[in-house]
Amino acid sequence: MKMLANEAPTAPPSLTTPAASPATPGARNASIWVTVLVENSVHGRQLQGEHGLAFHLRTDRGQMVFDTGQSELVARNAPLLGVDLDAVQAIALSHGHYDHTGGLATLRNLAPRARLFLHPDALINRFSGQPDGSTREVGLPDAARAVVCEGGEAVVWTRAATEVIDGVFLTGEIPRETAFEDTGGRFYLDEAGTQPDPLLDDQALFFDTTEGVVVLLGCAHAGVVNTLRHIGRLTQGRPVRAVLGGFHLLSASEARLQATLEALAALDVRMIGAAHCTGPAATARLWAAFPDRCCTCAVGSAFRFQRGLS
Numbered sequence: 001m002k003m004l005a006n007e008a009p010t011a012p013p014s015l016t017t018p019a020a021s022p023a024t025p026g027a028r029n030a031s032i033w034v035t036v037l038v039e040n041s042v043h044g045r046q047l048q049g050e051h052g053l054a055f056h057l058r059t060d061r062g063q064m065v066f067d068t069g070q071s072e073l074v075a076r077n078a079p080l081l082g083v084d085l086d087a088v089q090a091i092a093l094s095h096g097h098y099d100h101t102g103g104l105a106t107l108r109n110l111a112p113r114a115r116l117f118l119h120p121d122a123l124i125n126r127f128s129g130q131p132d133g134s135t136r137e138v139g140l141p142d143a144a145r146a147v148v149c150e151g152g153e154a155v156v157w158t159r160a161a162t163e164v165i166d167g168v169f170l171t172g173e174i175p176r177e178t179a180f181e182d183t184g185g186r187f188y189l190d191e192a193g194t195q196p197d198p199l200l201d202d203q204a205l206f207f208d209t210t211e212g213v214v215v216l217l218g219c220a221h222a223g224v225v226n227t228l229r230h231i232g233r234l235t236q237g238r239p240v241r242a243v244l245g246g247f248h249l250l251s252a253s254e255a256r257l258q259a260t261l262e263a264l265a266a267l268d269v270r271m272i273g274a275a276h277c278t279g280p281a282a283t284a285r286l287w288a289a290f291p292d293r294c295c296t297c298a299v300g301s302a303f304r305f306q307r308g309l310s
């Protein structure tokens, strides 16, 4: 597996579909499976949900987890979904909020040799504004922070686009370009709530398929459209096959909602699995605008994407 350099500007990842590679003896269909381990809602018996997000990805050559949920729930749901977390080679974090990182210590215990991929700003202290004017801590829980701090060479910092496993990439920092997108909430670097948190650590995961790029969002604090534009540049304009995860449109203005819907239509995104922090109003708007393209993305949802031959 070729890893891109970290902590320095890197060339965009060269994404070629395996289908374009010469056939090899014993070649077989190469699929990538994406299973939702943690989400706010549930699709299946015995499974449980929580405010958080975690995906499991499995290719012919590796397995990884993208985000961890906020508790040990990720380990409870996994066996019910046929996922063996012991086999996970990498854990990637979308950003440093507790609902995406709180299960890190649990995962690390199950997969002690897994590499950890995250942006360094995921470690900073951060707070969220409350309706009564107070703030609450929403950063990495202590146990998760300890895993990173004790990770040594297993930790890979991802300021720039970085391959995590077998053609699956983190975006690195996402340029904020659109005028209509912001971090999506009252996020601060200080407990007093005076310094806005730009959430520069926010990043998405993506991989190419025969039909285009699949994008997994954590919370999309960089903005869904900013994220998709950045991935468009990284993939030399490959079409977007699917976008799954948190769109963070909970408190989005009408103008932002409208601009986001227009951008998704212009990009001709064929599958939309809005989850977690998307918010009920925005989710309803997405389903109304793209009734044939929206899908459930809850605990127990599983997706298979074709990557050609291996």
Ligand SMILES: [Fe+2]
Pocket (backbone or CB within 6 Å): 052, 097, 099, 100, 218, 219, 246, 276, 277
């Ligand atoms: Fe979140």
Ligand SMILES: [Fe+2]
Pocket (backbone or CB within 6 Å): 095, 097, 219, 221
């Ligand atoms: Fe978040």
